[in-house]
Amino acid sequence: MTLVIENIRKTFDNHVAVEGISLKVQKGEMFGMLGANGAGKTTSFRMILGLLDPTEGNITWDGDRLSYKRTKLIGYLPEERGLFPKLTVKDQLIYLMKLKGMKKPDIIREIRQWLDRFQVPEYENKKIEELSKGNQQKIQFMAAVLHKPEILILDEPFSGLDPVNSDMLKDAVRDLQKAGTTIVFSSHQMRNVEELCEDIIMLKEGKAVLQGNLREIKRSYGMKSISIRADYELAFLRSIPGVMNLDVSKDGAVVKVENERVAEEIFRAISEKGFVRKFEVEEPSLHDIFIDKAGGDKDE
Ligand SMILES: Nc1ncnc2c1ncn2[C@@H]1O[C@H](COP(=O)(O)OP(=O)(O)OP(=O)(O)O)[C@@H](O)[C@H]1O
Numbered sequence: 001m002t003l004v005i006e007n008i009r010k011t012f013d014n015h016v017a018v019e020g021i022s023l024k025v026q027k028g029e030m031f032g033m034l035g036a037n038g039a040g041k042t043t044s045f046r047m048i049l050g051l052l053d054p055t056e057g058n059i060t061w062d063g064d065r066l067s068y069k070r071t072k073l074i075g076y077l078p079e080e081r082g083l084f085p086k087l088t089v090k091d092q093l094i095y096l097m098k099l100k101g102m103k104k105p106d107i108i109r110e111i112r113q114w115l116d117r118f119q120v121p122e123y124e125n126k127k128i129e130e131l132s133k134g135n136q137q138k139i140q141f142m143a144a145v146l147h148k149p150e151i152l153i154l155d156e157p158f159s160g161l162d163p164v165n166s167d168m169l170k171d172a173v174r175d176l177q178k179a180g181t182t183i184v185f186s187s188h189q190m191r192n193v194e195e196l197c198e199d200i201i202m203l204k205e206g207k208a209v210l211q212g213n214l215r216e217i218k219r220s221y222g223m224k225s226i227s228i229r230a231d232y233e234l235a236f237l238r239s240i241p242g243v244m245n246l247d248v249s250k251d252g253a254v255v256k257v258e259n260e261r262v263a264e265e266i267f268r269a270i271s272e273k274g275f276v277r278k279f280e281v282e283e284p285s286l287h288d289i290f291i292d293k294a295g296g297d298k299d300e
Helices: 041-049 068-073 089-099 104-117 133-145 163-178 190-196 214-220 235-239 260-273 286-295
Strands: 002-012 015-026 030-035 056-061 074-077 151-155 182-186 199-204 207-213 224-230 243-249 252-257 276-282
Touching: 002 041, 015 041, 015 056, 015 182, 015 199, 015 207, 030 041, 030 163, 030 190, 030 286, 041 074, 041 151, 041 182, 068 074, 074 133, 089 104, 089 133, 104 133, 133 151, 133 163, 151 163, 163 182, 163 190, 190 286, 199 214, 199 286, 207 214, 207 286, 214 286, 224 260, 235 243, 235 260, 252 260, 260 276
Parallel strands: 030 182, 030 199, 074 151, 151 182
Antiparallel strands: 002 015, 002 056, 199 207, 224 252, 224 276, 243 252
């Protein structure tokens, strides 16, 4: 089974929010959607969910059109969390899961299992408004997964979570993936994407600026990051053409360069100056790639 998105486009009046995005996500895959604010992630998610009709293009799951009628298939953690503050956790989840076609005893069993897993069994009868934001997010996550959807769409699932809760959620997401759930998530936190995803798409102003296997993207990306330690001043590196960024600290310097040739030139330049204690060329982090590709106003 595959989620297939073919050349989708969405315009609001004259504004193009999503322009010609195509991607395939295989069953059991965890797929990352990245992009700056306003890049078109949420709009794409809404189209996958059938909450918005694409202006052009198709979205299918296992060959069939995805529409709002098939939402039992889909679990969704929206970016703008939407729980009723006055309801108890249990009543809120019973209400939402009944809409997904679940029976009450099954819902209660699942609620208890997930609350145990998230180490908050005492929340069952607490009102949503009594919970901290991070804990409300756990409940919102439960609302996305309790009915065991085949496709799970998570819009910024880790935002606002402390490291412990973030790890807990990551483990839960990984376990759902192992059990065969197809997961698409967006995040501004590049570390999380690097940890969880094999394939990504990076959007800028509605268009894909980078797409594919994350490891291959990093390997083939021209830009490199070099850590240098030497016994002399390294600020002169800044004037070498192809040096994008130089960060000098007491431990040495980290230089971002456009490509490996510039790295070689730097190596020659500092070798001539004297003894080099450390010279290590690394692939760029996803953070560096994001800033380079999707961050600024640079023309593609
Ligand atoms: N209902 C709407 N009517 C008009 N414009 C919209 C609507 N929804 C989204 N847009 C516009 O479409 C573009 C993409 O927005 P979208 O919410 O998809 O971005 P995003 O990548 O999810 O951003 P963020 O990271 O800030 O959540 C933006 O320019 C936004 O203003």
